[in-house]
Amino acid sequence: MAAIVSLLLLCVCSCFISVYNAQATISLVPALYIFGDSTVDGGNKLPSGTPYGIDLNTTAPIRWTNGETIADFVAIFLGLPLVPPYIDMSQAGISRMGVNYAFAGCGIMPQTGQNGWSLDGQIEKFNSTLRNNLTKMFSDPDLLQHLKHSIFLFSFGINDYIQLYLPKNSGTLTKLSPDAFAQFLQNELSVGLTTLYGWGARKFLVNNIWPLGCTPWYTNASDPLAICCNETINQLVRPYSNKLPVMLKELQSKLSGAVFSHSNDFEFVVDLKEHPTNYGNMRVLQLLLERKFLLLKLPPFSFHDFQSNILLFFIFFGVQG
Numbered sequence: 001m002a003a004i005v006s007l008l009l010l011c012v013c014s015c016f017i018s019v020y021n022a023q024a025t026i027s028l029v030p031a032l033y034i035f036g037d038s039t040v041d042g043g044n045k046l047p048s049g050t051p052y053g054i055d056l057n058t059t060a061p062i063r064w065t066n067g068e069t070i071a072d073f074v075a076i077f078l079g080l081p082l083v084p085p086y087i088d089m090s091q092a093g094i095s096r097m098g099v100n101y102a103f104a105g106c107g108i109m110p111q112t113g114q115n116g117w118s119l120d121g122q123i124e125k126f127n128s129t130l131r132n133n134l135t136k137m138f139s140d141p142d143l144l145q146h147l148k149h150s151i152f153l154f155s156f157g158i159n160d161y162i163q164l165y166l167p168k169n170s171g172t173l174t175k176l177s178p179d180a181f182a183q184f185l186q187n188e189l190s191v192g193l194t195t196l197y198g199w200g201a202r203k204f205l206v207n208n209i210w211p212l213g214c215t216p217w218y219t220n221a222s223d224p225l226a227i228c229c230n231e232t233i234n235q236l237v238r239p240y241s242n243k244l245p246v247m248l249k250e251l252q253s254k255l256s257g258a259v260f261s262h263s264n265d266f267e268f269v270v271d272l273k274e275h276p277t278n279y280g281n282m283r284v285l286q287l288l289l290e291r292k293f294l295l296l297k298l299p300p301f302s303f304h305d306f307q308s309n310i311l312l313f314f315i316f317f318g319v320q321g
């Protein structure tokens, strides 16, 4: 495991360095722009209550997890600070190292989430950053270089399933086959990615989605302490993860100069559940395994239990290999 991780990190690392060694900075890329849901929300919508933030050792806003999010670990890995949330315009309006547009509860489709923070809304907010803030900080050619070398991270999809597909009687979308719903979401996502490409973005890191049936919300309802997976749910969400690399590869062949990487959250969580000891001493997983998560009064809605410091080991699978 460790060997695979370092190999992949080395690959990611050398790819970034090779495109960015012209700039004498400590960070591997100039900036990280984050789009998504609670998996990467950095303070746009704040959670409250234990155990959120119990391991967050910074003054950054509390995330929907015990500590840092996947996006934070990506930032740290890239040598960047934790990027400010868009809602904090005093910081976001002057940030040269990225902005976080993610908002808990939001998804790819506009029907998800609240107040226009779904994919489209977040892209509009980036548009505002671009036109109202970044253009003031950079000359036109510098801005193009900035956008070209920055990472655009996307972590969406779970809420589309939770809100629009899995509930019974929740409208016409539930009548689509699992394949068709995954395709429907990914068509929408690819429109968003293409818009950002049109504005100069070139490096994209896109997640697939977790095996939702393994999260406490969907595990055995008659035995909430059982740590097992609902395979019915997992089979319904699986096509999203199977299709995503194909979609990204197609997009990459269409959009000249763009590079898409795919982070395989699905297999990661499956492996985590099957081989927890491979991942060392992980606080949240440990709590789960010790079945103490209910004692901590985690709301049943919280599938964030799976997010924890272990995500340092997050693995990127480059579309180009």
Ligand SMILES: *[C@@H]1O[C@H](CO)[C@@H](O)[C@H](O)[C@H]1NC(C)=O
Pocket (backbone or CB within 6 Å): 055, 056, 057
């Ligand atoms: C956060 O602080 C606690 C208590 O000081 C410490 O045990 C833990 O290792 C720290 N975590 C990180 C990620 O620095």
Ligand SMILES: *[C@@H]1O[C@H](CO)[C@@H](O)[C@H](O)[C@H]1NC(C)=O
Pocket (backbone or CB within 6 Å): 089, 093, 094, 128, 129, 132, 133, 136
């Ligand atoms: C950034 O843009 C917003 C409008 O979206 C504006 O209110 C703010 O003053 C700008 N900040 C700076 C530093 O230009």
Ligand SMILES: *[C@@H]1O[C@H](CO)[C@@H](O)[C@H](O)[C@H]1NC(C)=O
Pocket (backbone or CB within 6 Å): 124, 127, 128, 131
């Ligand atoms: C982006 O902002 C510009 C300038 O404010 C505006 O003309 C354009 O319609 C916006 N595009 C989108 C997709 O929001």
Ligand SMILES: *[C@@H]1O[C@H](CO)[C@@H](O)[C@H](O)[C@H]1NC(C)=O
Pocket (backbone or CB within 6 Å): 218, 219, 220, 221, 222, 230, 231, 232, 233
């Ligand atoms: C798994 O999910 C399906 C679909 O929501 C549900 O019908 C079934 O009861 C669940 N199984 C368990 C063990 O909770």
Ligand SMILES: *[C@@H]1O[C@H](CO)[C@@H](O)[C@H](O)[C@H]1NC(C)=O
Pocket (backbone or CB within 6 Å): 220, 221, 222, 223, 226, 228
């Ligand atoms: C769910 O829990 C009940 C009660 O403990 C048990 O009888 C049943 O087999 C469990 N179902 C699954 C799918 O694990």
